[in-house]
Amino acid sequence: MSTNKATVAIFTLAGLATAQGFMDVFRDELSRQLHSRGLAVSASASLYPYGDWSRRAAYQLLEIARDLTDIHEKVWRSVGAGAAREQIMQATQAGHTVLLIGHSGGGVTAVQIARQLISAGHKAPLVVQIGSPKCPVPVVWKDRVLYLSLVGEDGRRSDPVTRFGRWGGWVTGRSRVALWKRNAYAPGAIIGLPLIGSHPDYFRMQPPYVNEEGRSNMNQTVGAIMEWLERRLF
Known part of the structure; x- marks a missing residue:
């Protein structure tokens, strides 16, 4: 374990039609643990690169689709691109050490920024x-990318959003x-989380989003991230 402790800047990036503050408690808990x-x-x-839920979802969906399909062209068309990019660049x-955590379409934006x-x-x-x-991640820095998805009892991904896009390519x-x-x-790392609920529920803390062992969805999501960061920051 390294004795050189990093200074971390955490940015959460929301996806489609997200409410203000949706990832704030999660971000605060991760900061507390660090x-x-x-x-x-x-x-x-x-950060809300596609705007929040007050902006028309159809516009946001179009921007996410363009970012996803044009990712090799380094095109980032989202409405909040300038402000988000400036904070991260600073x-x-x-x-x-910059840590970008994107939920849903925000995860596509995170790869674009990287x-x-x-x-x-x-x-x-x-x-x-x-x-x-x-979305495709270049092989040379894939070990700096963690992918979390909700899985069912059979171990298969049960979050419908994770079925979109592809990682395939010609080699x-x-x-x-x-x-x-x-x-x-x-x-580089793909982890399935046996959470309760569906796509919006990764950060839930209260029942019914608590399993029989007393661990909430939030506990499991933060725990998986901290375990991954263990080998990269500490």
Whole structure:
């Protein structure tokens, strides 16, 4: 375990038609746990790159679809792109470890931002996608990306949003023949969470979103992220 403690800047990115404050309690709990481990959280903000639920959902859905399908072109068309990018860039330039956590379509935006930062010569941020559509992650920094999805009793993904998109791509092997691989550009870590509920419920804390062991959806979501961060920040 490293003795060099990082200074972390946490940014949550909401998806389609999200209420203001939807990820605030989750972000505060994650910050609290990082603080308890001796890490300084230099910045903490909730961002709404597609707008909140007061903006027409049809416009937001179109922007998310464009970001998802045009991801290789580094196109980020969301309405709040400028403000979100500026806050994240400031933390990056200050030398902080940037942690981007996107729920739903916000997870697509998080990968887009990471691409832009790396293209500009900055260190790749840590990215967590929660209940997000699948989008290609470059192999060279996939180990800095965690993907969380809700699963049912059979272990299969039960969050309908995670069925959209793809990780597949063409890969050239030793024979120099291009082959299609279903998970060629998947995140480095993919974890299924046996939560109660569905797509909006990853951050629930109260019954009925508490399992027989007394662990809420929030407990399990934060716990999975902290376990993944253990090998990267501490």
